[in-house]
Every structure is written in structure tokens, then in C-alpha cells.
Amino acid sequence: MENELIIHNVSKTSATGSYILNNINLALPRGSRLSVLGPSGSGKTTLLRMIAGLDTPDSGDIRFNGVSILDLPPHKRNFGMMFQDYALFPHLDVFANIAFGLKMKGMSKRDQAPIVEQMLSLTNLKGFENRKVDELSGGERQRVALARTLAPGPRLLMLDEPLSALDRVLRKHLLDQLTQILSRLHITTIFVTHDHEEAFAAGAQIILMNQGKIVQQGSPDQLIHHPVNDWIKSFMA
Numbered sequence: 001m002e003n004e005l006i007i008h009n010v011s012k013t014s015a016t017g018s019y020i021l022n023n024i025n026l027a028l029p030r031g032s033r034l035s036v037l038g039p040s041g042s043g044k045t046t047l048l049r050m051i052a053g054l055d056t057p058d059s060g061d062i063r064f065n066g067v068s069i070l071d072l073p074p075h076k077r078n079f080g081m082m083f084q085d086y087a088l089f090p091h092l093d094v095f096a097n098i099a100f101g102l103k104m105k106g107m108s109k110r111d112q113a114p115i116v117e118q119m120l121s122l123t124n125l126k127g128f129e130n131r132k133v134d135e136l137s138g139g140e141r142q143r144v145a146l147a148r149t150l151a152p153g154p155r156l157l158m159l160d161e162p163l164s165a166l167d168r169v170l171r172k173h174l175l176d177q178l179t180q181i182l183s184r185l186h187i188t189t190i191f192v193t194h195d196h197e198e199a200f201a202a203g204a205q206i207i208l209m210n211q212g213k214i215v216q217q218g219s220p221d222q223l224i225h226h227p228v229n230d231w232i233k234s235f236m237a
């Protein structure tokens, strides 16, 4: 399958000279789902921010459909990113939250409506249009955030710890819901987490990061049964 996103020799160092990302190489086929797994501080969010255009590498290249995107500002990349805290607008209702990106694109309210309808149906939120976001449960907020991210039709979807704000008990259930929604979409997706179970459920391929490096890439089975070093063995245990 053709690779859609290519990350080539990407590195970034901090002001003190230590690596935040150390020679990252990655190729994602169109429609694939990748989980980025690693402990806190391993560089997962920085990698997403670079793909999104919110941060720039010191060296290396990021290409989408064969074209370098490093000079494109975030809004021109047409990628969707959902953050840990969802960053919803509490004073707006569900409809206005989902329509936000469409409004920013200058789309008329008339044209927004059918897209918002489609998103409400995809995320099982029909009937919630006029509810204020601060009256919703954590799981409902998560689905509003997903609907808002998907409404403008992004070419790539990035989810940064999408379950971390939720109750432990709810997580498994919501992870199932999230993966069901994603499997209906056929959109290339990158799912960042520090939780093995979430990583395995969300992506067919996993990259395991530590100290700014990809230490192993493979299927859940390869990571569990064939860890390439002792650090990975103990992290997976």
C-alpha cells in the first residue's frame, strides 16, 4: 500500500542540547492506524505537534502524499488533532462546538448543518445538539471533541491521550466506542497513549518510544513476544 505520511530523519534538541526527538523515521500507509506508545516525556506529543505544524524539527523532513509539508502552516495541512483535555468551548452548545471548524473555514450555517448532522450520527450524539458542553459527561464530551475534529474532513487524524481525562472504569467502554467509530472512517489515524492496552486496541501497528527515539515498531504480538531489548521487555511487562 502507498505511504501517505513519511517522517524522515526528524530530530529536535532542547535549548540545553538534549534530544527531544532523535532521528525519527516512520512511514504510514493511507488509511492505517498507528499507536504511539511510550512513557511520560518520551517525545510522543512533540512528534504529533510536528506533524500538525505546531512545532518544527531542527532537521529532517515530513512529507504527505509525496510533498514536504514543513513550510505549510497548521491550518493548511488539513489535519485533525484532538487534545487530552478536548479543548471544547464550554459556553457553546454541542452543535456550535462541532460546527466550529466549518465556521472558521467561512462555511455558511446552511452548509454546516448537514455535516454536523452526519457527525452527530457518527458519534451517537443525535438529540444533543442544543446541550451545553459543561452539562455533558466525560464520554459525551469526548465524542463531541471527536465530532468537532472530524467535521472539516481532515486528511489525517491525531488523537493525543484521548481517554486520559476519563474515569478508569469508563475507559475500556469508550475505547471500544472510539475504535468502532474509527473503523467506519478509513482515515489515517495516529493514537498517542502511555497505556499498552489502549495502544494495542487502537492500532494495528505500534511504535514504542523512549527518550526521543523509536525503540521498536511492530504489531502488539511482536512487542509482547519479541521485545528487542530488556528495557522494552520490562516496559511491556
Ligand SMILES: Nc1ncnc2c1ncn2[C@@H]1O[C@H](COP(=O)(O)OP(=O)(O)OP(=O)(O)O)[C@@H](O)[C@H]1O
Residues within 6 Å of the ligand: 014, 015, 020, 038, 039, 040, 041, 042, 043, 044, 045, 046, 047, 194
Ligand atoms: N519546547 C521544548 N523545549 C525543551 N524541552 C521540551 C520542549 N518540548 C518538550 N520538551 C521535553 O521533551 C520531552 C518530551 O516531551 P513530550 O511532551 O513530547 O513527551 P510525551 O511522551 O508526550 O509525554 P507525556 O506522556 O507526559 O505527555 C520532555 O522531557 C519535555 O520536557
